[in-house]
Amino acid sequence: DLNENFIVESDNKILxxxxxxxxxxxxxxxxxxxxxxxxxxxxxxDVDFLENINSVISEYKExxxxxxxxxxxxxxxxxxxxxxxxxxxxLKKLNINExxxxxxxxxxxxxxxxxxxxxxxxxxxxxxxxxREIENYIHPKIIFQDKCKRSREKCKHNKIEECLKIxxxxxxxxxxxxxxxxxxKKNFSRKYSKExxxxxxxxxxxxxxxxxxx
Numbered sequence: 001d002l003n004e005n006f007i008v009e010s011d012n013k014i015l016x017x018x019x020x021x022x023x024x025x026x027x028x029x030x031x032x033x034x035x036x037x038x039x040x041x042x043x044x045x046d047v048d049f050l051e052n053i054n055s056v057i058s059e060y061k062e063x064x065x066x067x068x069x070x071x072x073x074x075x076x077x078x079x080x081x082x083x084x085x086x087x088x089x090x091l092k093k094l095n096i097n098e099x100x101x102x103x104x105x106x107x108x109x110x111x112x113x114x115x116x117x118x119x120x121x122x123x124x125x126x127x128x129x130x131x132r133e134i135e136n137y138i139h140p141k142i143i144f145q146d147k148c149k150r151s152r153e154k155c156k157h158n159k160i161e162e163c164l165k166i167x168x169x170x171x172x173x174x175x176x177x178x179x180x181x182x183x184x185k186k187n188f189s190r191k192y193s194k195e196x197x198x199x200x201x202x203x204x205x206x207x208x209x210x211x212x213x214x
């Protein structure tokens with residue numbers, strides 16, 4: 001939950017921690033004093049998705065405007081850094097709020113990490129996505145509309161209705177003949193997320209879940 005009541009005093013050490021982990025938070029050093037909430041995600045495309053979906057869905061933006069709020073920063077952890085960050089509890093001494101959002105994936109590999117975070121105290125909160133990955137929160141209708149312009153990519157499922165039946169747990173990248181995973185992840189987070197609507201989120205059954213992240 002990123003609403004602006006979720007606030008405590010913070011410290012300048014966030015940048016030091018980020019540099020130690022080899023990651024780059026999305027702020028200038030002059031803004032660090034304003035930070036009240038650190039949002040930990042797996043990668044940069046997760047940041048893009050959250051910022052874009054927050055911008056295009058008015059109900060989310062009314063809770064908090066992620067692109068304007070100076071009290072929130074993102075730390076894309078990813079890979080081994082993620083578990084190091086959680087196990088070491090790097091932000092403990094800063095008395096700062098943490099919100100962790102990670103993909104459920106097929107194997108729920110971060111389930112124990114999420115439970116560990118939630119056992120700390122009320123300044124830490126973590127969730128796994130209900131759907132397989134953050135990309136599953138993009139309606140297949142948007143992907144179909146985009147791919148009809150690009151003949152070299154064809155979905156293995158011919159109808160949106162067929163996709164919706166399996167979408168929650170589906171590896172969405174298998175929809176593409178082109179196996180450029182990096183390109184597709186960027187399209188989902190930077191392009192398709194801007195085309196999402198409240199109605200499409202409701203059709204996926206995730207409107208309230210995504211709202212709870214803000």
